[in-house]
Amino acid sequence: MEAMVNNIRVEKAATSKIHDVDFDNLAFGSTYTDHMLVSDFVNGEWKEPKIVPYGPISLEPSAKIFHYGQSIFEGMKAYKDVEGGVWLFRPMENCKRLNKSAERLTIPELPESYFMDGLMALLQLEKDWVPKNPGSSLYIRPFMFASGSGFHASPADEYKFIIALAPSGAYFSGKVKVLIEEKYSRAANGGVGYAKAGGNYAGQFYPTQLAAEKGYQQVIWTDDNNHEFIEEAGAMNVFVRINDTLITAPTSDRILDGITRKSILDIAEDENIATEVRKISVHEVVEAAKNGTLKEMFGAxxxxxxxxxxxxxxxGMDYDLPVLAESYAEKLKKRITDIQYNRAEDKFGWRHQVV
Structure with missing residues (x-):
C-alpha cells in the first residue's frame, strides 16, 4: 500500500512489529522500526527519497563499499516529552556534517531538503516508535555508502542513502576506566578523522580490545606524532576539568566536530564555567592527577x-579521579537533556519539533 507523507512517497509495511516490542526493556540500537528512508544516486543525481519497509539490502559482490570503504554515517536521536510531542536536537548540524564527511570520501553531497524532509516524514510515520520512558529515545542512523560496482580503485558511480531508526533504552554507561593510548592512533593529519567514516571506527576496535584485556573500558586517543596530546575518548570527544576550568581539544583533521561537544561549550559559557579550547598534553593531565587539581574527565x-x-x-600507573558532589558532567548533561526532552527553555534554538 502506498501513501504520501510530507510529499515523500511511502510504501507501507504490510504489518507492524511494534506490538512485539518490549519498550520497558530496550537495548541500545538493536530493535528496528517498520520503515526506513532510501534515496539512490544514479546517473549523476540523487533521486527523490522514498520510505519503504525496513529490510535487507541487495548489493553486487563487486559493490565498492566492500572493497574501498566509501561509507559514512551520522548519529541522532528523537525525544518524546511528557505530552507526547516528538523533538530533534540540532538536526541541521548532522546534515551539514554528513555532507562534510561525504566531500572527504568523494561521495556526492545530499540535498539538505532530502535529508530534512525525508527525516521529518519518516519520524512522523514512525512517531509511535519513540519511547516514552525517561531517558529512552529513538536512535536515528543516517548513512551513505558506495553501491556502484567495480574492482577498479576509484570512486563509485552509484551510492545509497538510508535513514534507519532504532528505539533505544536509557544509555547508562556508568563511570569508566580508560587507558591513555601510547602506540595506536585513531587518525592522522590530512586523514579522515574529522569525518564520520566507517573505517575510523573499525580501526578503533583492536586497540580498544587490547585495553579491555587490561581491565579498561575505553581508550583515550592521543596524537599520531608523539602521542603527546589528548584528543578523543573512545568514539566521543573528551573534556578535562583542571581546577574549575573545562578544557577540550580543538577540532582538526583528526578530531570530530561533535555536536554534543559544541553544545557543552555553549552551555558552559551560559553557566559561567570557564572553558579553554586548546591542546592538552598527557603530561599536564598526569601532573594534575598527581597534585589534585584534576577534578573531572568525561566523554561527550x-x-x-x-x-x-x-x-x-x-x-603502567593508574590514576583515580575524585568523586564530586556537584560535577560539571552532571550539570551539563542535565542542561542538554532538559532541552532535548522539552523540559526547559531552549534559549539556543536547538530544539526542532517533529509532531
Whole structure:
C-alpha cells in the first residue's frame, strides 16, 4: 500500500512489529522500526527519497563499499516529552556534517531538503516508535555508502542513502576506566578523522580490545606524532576539568566536530564555567592527577551525552579521579537533556519539533 507523507512517497509495511516490542526493556540500537528512508544516486543525481519497509539490502559482490570503504554515517536521536510531542536536537548540524564527511570520501553531497524532509516524514510515520520512558529515545542512523560496482580503485558511480531508526533504552554507561593510548592512533593529519567514516571506527576496535584485556573500558586517543596530546575518548570527544576550568581539544583533521561537544561549550559559557579550547598534553593531565587539581574527565557524544571517567591508566600507573558532589558532567548533561526532552527553555534554538 502506498501513501504520501510530507510529499515523500511511502510504501507501507504490510504489518507492524511494534506490538512485539518490549519498550520497558530496550537495548541500545538493536530493535528496528517498520520503515526506513532510501534515496539512490544514479546517473549523476540523487533521486527523490522514498520510505519503504525496513529490510535487507541487495548489493553486487563487486559493490565498492566492500572493497574501498566509501561509507559514512551520522548519529541522532528523537525525544518524546511528557505530552507526547516528538523533538530533534540540532538536526541541521548532522546534515551539514554528513555532507562534510561525504566531500572527504568523494561521495556526492545530499540535498539538505532530502535529508530534512525525508527525516521529518519518516519520524512522523514512525512517531509511535519513540519511547516514552525517561531517558529512552529513538536512535536515528543516517548513512551513505558506495553501491556502484567495480574492482577498479576509484570512486563509485552509484551510492545509497538510508535513514534507519532504532528505539533505544536509557544509555547508562556508568563511570569508566580508560587507558591513555601510547602506540595506536585513531587518525592522522590530512586523514579522515574529522569525518564520520566507517573505517575510523573499525580501526578503533583492536586497540580498544587490547585495553579491555587490561581491565579498561575505553581508550583515550592521543596524537599520531608523539602521542603527546589528548584528543578523543573512545568514539566521543573528551573534556578535562583542571581546577574549575573545562578544557577540550580543538577540532582538526583528526578530531570530530561533535555536536554534543559544541553544545557543552555553549552551555558552559551560559553557566559561567570557564572553558579553554586548546591542546592538552598527557603530561599536564598526569601532573594534575598527581597534585589534585584534576577534578573531572568525561566523554561527550550522542549516545550517552556525557560519560564520566572514573580513572585512567598511563605507562603502567593508574590514576583515580575524585568523586564530586556537584560535577560539571552532571550539570551539563542535565542542561542538554532538559532541552532535548522539552523540559526547559531552549534559549539556543536547538530544539526542532517533529509532531
Amino acid at each position: 557524544g550522542t549516545a550517552a551525552v556525557v560519560s564520566p571517567i572514573a580513572g585512567f591508566g598511563y605507562k
